[in-house]
Amino acid sequence: DAKTTQPTSMDCAEGRAANLPCNHSTISGNEYVYWYRQIHSQGPQYIIHGLKNNETNEMASLIITEDRKSSTLILPHATLRDTAVYYCIVRVEGTGGFKTIFGAGTRLFVKA
Amino acid sequence: DAGITQSPRHKVTETGTPVTLRCHQTENHRYMYWYRQDPGHGLRLIHYSYGVKDTDKGEVSDGYSVSRSKTEDFLLTLESATSSQTSVYFCAISRGGGNSYEQYFGPGTRLTVT
Numbered sequence: 001d002a003k004t005t006q007p008t009s010m011d012c013a014e015g016r017a018a019n020l021p022c023n024h025s026t027i028s029g030n031e032y033v034y035w036y037r038q039i040h041s042q043g044p045q046y047i048i049h050g051l052k053n054n055e056t057n058e059m060a061s062l063i064i065t066e067d068r069k070s071s072t073l074i075l076p077h078a079t080l081r082d083t084a085v086y087y088c089i090v091r092v093e094g095t096g097g098f099k100t101i102f103g104a105g106t107r108l109f110v111k112a
Numbered sequence: 113d114a115g116i117t118q119s120p121r122h123k124v125t126e127t128g129t130p131v132t133l134r135c136h137q138t139e140n141h142r143y144m145y146w147y148r149q150d151p152g153h154g155l156r157l158i159h160y161s162y163g164v165k166d167t168d169k170g171e172v173s174d175g176y177s178v179s180r181s182k183t184e185d186f187l188l189t190l191e192s193a194t195s196s197q198t199s200v201y202f203c204a205i206s207r208g209g210g211n212s213y214e215q216y217f218g219p220g221t222r223l224t225v226t
Contacts, residue, residue: 046215
């Protein structure tokens with residue numbers, strides 16, 4: 001199974017960019033990298049995903065290294081509401097399709 | 113919002129009693145998932161379904177069974193609840209195509225086993 005490694009926690013000043021790293025050195029060629037976040041006790045929220053090209057949407061940017069062994073999620077202008085646990089995930093193929101294994105994630109604290 | 117509802121939202125039950133949690137979706141998605149979340153463990157996959165009557169185990173499936181008799185409903189059953197199954201349970205669906213799927217989660221069910 002492709003696994004991911006993330007720092008346990010990070011701090012970021014409000015208004016600055018938050019850069020959240022993720023290592024996925026065993027990722028295979030057709031596996032996407034996904035990012036989710038979970039705010040307090042709510043259900044996780046999908047943010048962005050990518051295969052090998054950099055991706056951007058209204059929430060964040062995803063930068064994937066050329067060898068695909070690591071990626072960085074960028075929140076360009078962090079706000080206090082971005083304080084959450086951020087999960088970097090590589091989907092794992094199961095018996096009938098894809099199943100997603102979540103790790104512990106990175107707890108991001110955005111400070112005023 | 114992917115039209116996912118979970119019921120009940122909160123439940124307190126006694127050790128040894130059976131419990132069934134329901135996940136309902138309105139968008140006809142093929143893949144559905146059950147996770148549990150405990151302090152210090154993050155989200156852990158219990159079971160998932162890739163179609164009607166098609167299910168597979170996740171990381172922590174012992175003590176749980178699932179059923180999917182129609183596309184919109186995915187049921188999680190604890191045959192004989194134990195205190196170790198006190199947790200928050202999240203249901204999810206996958207939306208996408210090809211090799212690329214993103215998941216959307218329900219609001220969660222908080223289960224307490226006394």
